[in-house]
Amino acid sequence: MFLAASCNGGESLVRKDFWQLMDVIMLRGMGVQAIYTNGRLATEKFFENLEKRYMHPMIQFSFDGIGAHDWMRGVDGAEKDVIEAMKRCKRHGFSFNAVMSLCKDNAASIRETVKLMADLGCSHFKVGTAYAQGEWANYPSMIGLPIEEKFPNMLDTPLEDILDKGLYMDIINYSIKGFMDHNPDCRECEYKNLCVGGCRAFAVRDVPDDYLSKDLWSCKYYKGGWMDKKNELFRKLGLITENR
Numbered sequence: 001m002f003l004a005a006s007c008n009g010g011e012s013l014v015r016k017d018f019w020q021l022m023d024v025i026m027l028r029g030m031g032v033q034a035i036y037t038n039g040r041l042a043t044e045k046f047f048e049n050l051e052k053r054y055m056h057p058m059i060q061f062s063f064d065g066i067g068a069h070d071w072m073r074g075v076d077g078a079e080k081d082v083i084e085a086m087k088r089c090k091r092h093g094f095s096f097n098a099v100m101s102l103c104k105d106n107a108a109s110i111r112e113t114v115k116l117m118a119d120l121g122c123s124h125f126k127v128g129t130a131y132a133q134g135e136w137a138n139y140p141s142m143i144g145l146p147i148e149e150k151f152p153n154m155l156d157t158p159l160e161d162i163l164d165k166g167l168y169m170d171i172i173n174y175s176i177k178g179f180m181d182h183n184p185d186c187r188e189c190e191y192k193n194l195c196v197g198g199c200r201a202f203a204v205r206d207v208p209d210d211y212l213s214k215d216l217w218s219c220k221y222y223k224g225g226w227m228d229k230k231n232e233l234f235r236k237l238g239l240i241t242e243n244r
């Protein structure tokens, strides 16, 4: 069995004993699968140190969007620094991923951000939700969806009350049947088994008062022929041999 460690956040590269830890991990016969970083300390020296040890972890950078990364991170120049670190990473022959924390105020940058990541050679780009933690807890208006304001506050509501009933539990427990009863045209739709109404997060973002509404983006993807176009492109690129 091959054991591997991942160094995730905060920012593991700020540790003074980072290389000692790497050496101990390897002395114990383990690998280092991934290192998460904001890129500021992913210097030439950092990559040289990896090379010297014959380490080849996936580097995972945080990147919260073109024109948004500095204020999301609260650090002037953070965007420029992480882009430079990504280029450095590629120059040294390492693969990298990027993760974007999405909120209302950076959502508009997503298309250009994806393009930039592709141009820089990013292997995987993951989009997650920005959470009201740390500094971001001071900006509740930019985090989350309007429907979340109707959820009980865990700091002042007993857990058993939260789990007993209410909107939050209705959403958690929604059923496919309930969805199809609410959207009869989906029941008749040729894509229903692939789409199943799409993503609930997108649905409540676009129709905040109806958590059983259709995800309009998924609907466009299937009914607008985008799945077919994507499959055609993937076939041309040799990435798939049949429809998915």
Ligand code: SF4
Residues within 6 Å of the ligand: 183, 185, 186, 187, 189, 190, 191, 192, 195, 196, 197, 198, 214, 215, 218, 219, 220, 222, 223
């Ligand atoms: S493609 Fe549209 S109509 Fe069909 S199941 Fe999905 S949301 Fe419903």
